[in-house]
Amino acid sequence: MMLLRQTVSRLITTLITLFGVAVIVFVVIRVVPGNPIAMMLPPGASETDIERLKTLYGLDKSIFEQFVIWFGNVLHGDFGTSISTRQPVLSLVLDRLPATLELSIMALVMAVAIGGALAVLGTRFRGRKTEAGIDVANGIGLSIPDFLWGLALILLFGVLWPVFQISGRVSPRLELPFTNQFYLFESLARLRFDITADLLSHMFMPALALALPLAAIISQLLKQSLKETVNLDYSVLARTKGYSETKVILSEALPNSILPTLTLVGVQFTFLIGGTVIIERLFSYEGLGNMAIDAVINRDLPLIQGIVILFAILFTFVNLAVDMTYAFLNPKLRHA
Amino acid sequence: MSGFLEIRGLSARLAGTGQRLLRSVDISLPAGSVRGLVGESGAGKSMIGKAVLGVLPKAVEVIEGEILLDGQDLQKVSPAERRRLIGAKAALIPQDPLTALNPSRRIGPQITDRLVDILGWTKARAATRALEVLAEVSIPEPERIMRLYPHELSGGMRQRILIASAFAAEPKLIVADEPTTALDVTVQKQILKLISELQARHGTALLFVTHDLGVVSKVCDTLSVLYAGKVVEDTTVERFFAAPQHGYSSALLAATPRHTDPSSSLKPVPREVLDAVAAEVAASDAAWRPSGGARG
Ligand SMILES: Nc1ncnc2c1ncn2[C@@H]1O[C@H](COP(=O)(O)OP(=O)(O)OP(=O)(O)O)[C@@H](O)[C@H]1O
Ligand SMILES: [Mg+2]
Numbered sequence: 316m317m318l319l320r321q322t323v324s325r326l327i328t329t330l331i332t333l334f335g336v337a338v339i340v341f342v343v344i345r346v347v348p349g350n351p352i353a354m355m356l357p358p359g360a361s362e363t364d365i366e367r368l369k370t371l372y373g374l375d376k377s378i379f380e381q382f383v384i385w386f387g388n389v390l391h392g393d394f395g396t397s398i399s400t401r402q403p404v405l406s407l408v409l410d411r412l413p414a415t416l417e418l419s420i421m422a423l424v425m426a427v428a429i430g431g432a433l434a435v436l437g438t439r440f441r442g443r444k445t446e447a448g449i450d451v452a453n454g455i456g457l458s459i460p461d462f463l464w465g466l467a468l469i470l471l472f473g474v475l476w477p478v479f480q481i482s483g484r485v486s487p488r489l490e491l492p493f494t495n496q497f498y499l500f501e502s503l504a505r506l507r508f509d510i511t512a513d514l515l516s517h518m519f520m521p522a523l524a525l526a527l528p529l530a531a532i533i534s535q536l537l538k539q540s541l542k543e544t545v546n547l548d549y550s551v552l553a554r555t556k557g558y559s560e561t562k563v564i565l566s567e568a569l570p571n572s573i574l575p576t577l578t579l580v581g582v583q584f585t586f587l588i589g590g591t592v593i594i595e596r597l598f599s600y601e602g603l604g605n606m607a608i609d610a611v612i613n614r615d616l617p618l619i620q621g622i623v624i625l626f627a628i629l630f631t632f633v634n635l636a637v638d639m640t641y642a643f644l645n646p647k648l649r650h651a
Numbered sequence: 652m653s654g655f656l657e658i659r660g661l662s663a664r665l666a667g668t669g670q671r672l673l674r675s676v677d678i679s680l681p682a683g684s685v686r687g688l689v690g691e692s693g694a695g696k697s698m699i700g701k702a703v704l705g706v707l708p709k710a711v712e713v714i715e716g717e718i719l720l721d722g723q724d725l726q727k728v729s730p731a732e733r734r735r736l737i738g739a740k741a742a743l744i745p746q747d748p749l750t751a752l753n754p755s756r757r758i759g760p761q762i763t764d765r766l767v768d769i770l771g772w773t774k775a776r777a778a779t780r781a782l783e784v785l786a787e788v789s790i791p792e793p794e795r796i797m798r799l800y801p802h803e804l805s806g807g808m809r810q811r812i813l814i815a816s817a818f819a820a821e822p823k824l825i826v827a828d829e830p831t832t833a834l835d836v837t838v839q840k841q842i843l844k845l846i847s848e849l850q851a852r853h854g855t856a857l858l859f860v861t862h863d864l865g866v867v868s869k870v871c872d873t874l875s876v877l878y879a880g881k882v883v884e885d886t887t888v889e890r891f892f893a894a895p896q897h898g899y900s901s902a903l904l905a906a907t908p909r910h911t912d913p914s915s916s917l918k919p920v921p922r923e924v925l926d927a928v929a930a931e932v933a934a935s936d937a938a939w940r941p942s943g944g945a946r947g
Binding site for chain 1: 706
């Protein structure tokens with residue numbers, strides 16, 4: 316009963332949020348200078364040509380009217396047609412989404428692995444040089460933004476020690492037998508590990524650049540929480556049973572320290588997804604973020620709207636997933 | 652005669668300030684007997700229990716002395732060996748049942764983990780043993796309880812579970828650190844009786860930390876009176892209650908209200924008695940020279 320009420324109220328807030336996002340984006344991209352029609356026509360096109368195209372894309376109407384029309388169509392699942400590519404926005408966007416999702420999830424996995432390992436290591440050797448070193452690393456990780464990490468990685472792995480692919484999502488020489496855009500999953504499912512390796516090699520640097528700041532946050536928060544938990548009574552009791560320090564950290568402290576860290580990681584993960592916009596551009600990775608920049612350059616209004624709404628929906632899902640994981644991990648909530 | 656637990660000349664101090672926490676403590680505990688550790692708050696009662704179980708805080712360093720568990724000097728074996736020895740031969744009944752069980756683990760594994768991971772039992776055998784000890788501490792429906800999380804149980808139930816867990820591996824020594832102070836008064840008596848019964852039935856040596864001389868008279872055979880980390884009197888319960896030898900002991904005894912509820916606190920020990928015992932500690936400090944080098 317409680318759960319149903321919560322779900323419904325949550326759904327309503329989500330819809331209101333998405334509507335708000337739609338309004339803001341719609342207005343902002345129309346008031347900033349820049350004319351999508353001008354981008355499409357050769358210089359010196361006639362006034363009548365411009366007017367004709369404006370009418371075609373409905374840009375001659377007031378912003379309010381335009382919004383009502385657009386929103387009505389969206390409710391029917393029609394996000395309009397991209398001005399620059401003349402293809403339906405929805406299929407363009409959904410085509411690119413898997414690439415960005417794979418990149419973001421890979422980055423998240425890397426962040427959790429790196430951050431988690433450093434937190435455990437720092438707790439195991441707390442008060443010693445190892446912990447001090449990890450603190451310094453966290454500080455560096457936190458104070459350098461993802462795109463600078465990207466540049467540093469390009470320099471390191473692209474130029475000085477070129478072991479990873481520097482640009483794109485997959486090597487064109489590979490014939491892709493794919494039926495959907497989740498290349499990584501499909502290559503694994505089809506046991507085409509050569510393609511998996513190629514995809515990972517492309518993904519490594521952009522994913523690592525996105526992961527490092529989040530890894531630092533996870534490492535710092537989780538370590539702090541672990542250091543408190545290893546002194547609690549149940550951890551001490553486990554030591555008297557004969558468990559080693561490492562085992563106490565991993566099986567007594569860690570399960571209880573994940574929870575307080577999780578909420579913040581959820582918020583940070585949405586930032587990470589936001590970071591894909593620049594990182595994808597930097598590594599010419601054919602994802603949603605890269606397309607977003609093209610759309611902005613071309614003043615492709617319907618496409619921008621579609622991408623932003625999709626990102627907003629994505630963020631909502633991430634938050635929902637975090638809350639659900641939280642409820643699942645917390646025995647007190649689970650049985651309530 | 653040497654006891655199952657022998658603490659000889661144990662001294663410990665705070666690493667940072669050098670403040671002494673234990674002062675040449677000698678304690679002998681024969682197999683199957685019960686020793687009370689009494690003294691005011693901060694006297695070092697818990698510190699002794701922690702030293703025996705190898706869980707002294709990082710800030711506390713042992714300066715000298717030996718802790719012999721079943722004849723083996725815990726300071727002389729490797730850390731891994733020490734953990735295994737303690738895990739196999741000793742167990743702790745903690746003070747606060749609300750914080751001593753891991754909230755994110757089910758009850759069952761928290762009882763069987765030592766049996767399986769440290770003692771190498773099969774899971775099936777450990778589970779059978781857990782059901783056995785849970786029945787012994789009068790937990791109803793032990794199978795069901797083992798699948799629950801700690802927050803689903805009352806404080807009294809949790810303390811019974813912790814007691815069961817302590818006895819599960821048939822340890823020869825149990826350290827109980829004020830095992831009833833966190834509980835309701837009505838539950839305190841039951842838990843105390845339970846520990847006493849189990850100790851007698853299993854022939855376990857028990858090191859019983861408490862503030863409460865009333866409890867000591869019911870549960871213990873011998874007792875050590877601590878002041879500022881120094882054992883000021885080491886005696887049997889009969890002799891202590893008949894005629895305490897040390898002035899501080901007499902004052903403690905005089906300050907204890909008799910035949911009243913065990914939760915009532917001690918009356919203050921008179922000023923001059925405290926001054927006398929503090930002077931005694933200072934004098935023994937002045938005379939004390941570390942026999943070995945300080946351990947880092
Ligand atoms: N983690 C710690 N770090 C530093 N000093 C500590 C720590 N724990 C206890 N001490 C100090 O060690 C001394 C002995 O503490 P201990 O816990 O053994 O007292 P106690 O006799 O058990 O008292 P209580 O009856 O209050 O439990 C106290 O002076 C205390 O301040
Ligand atoms: Mg204590």
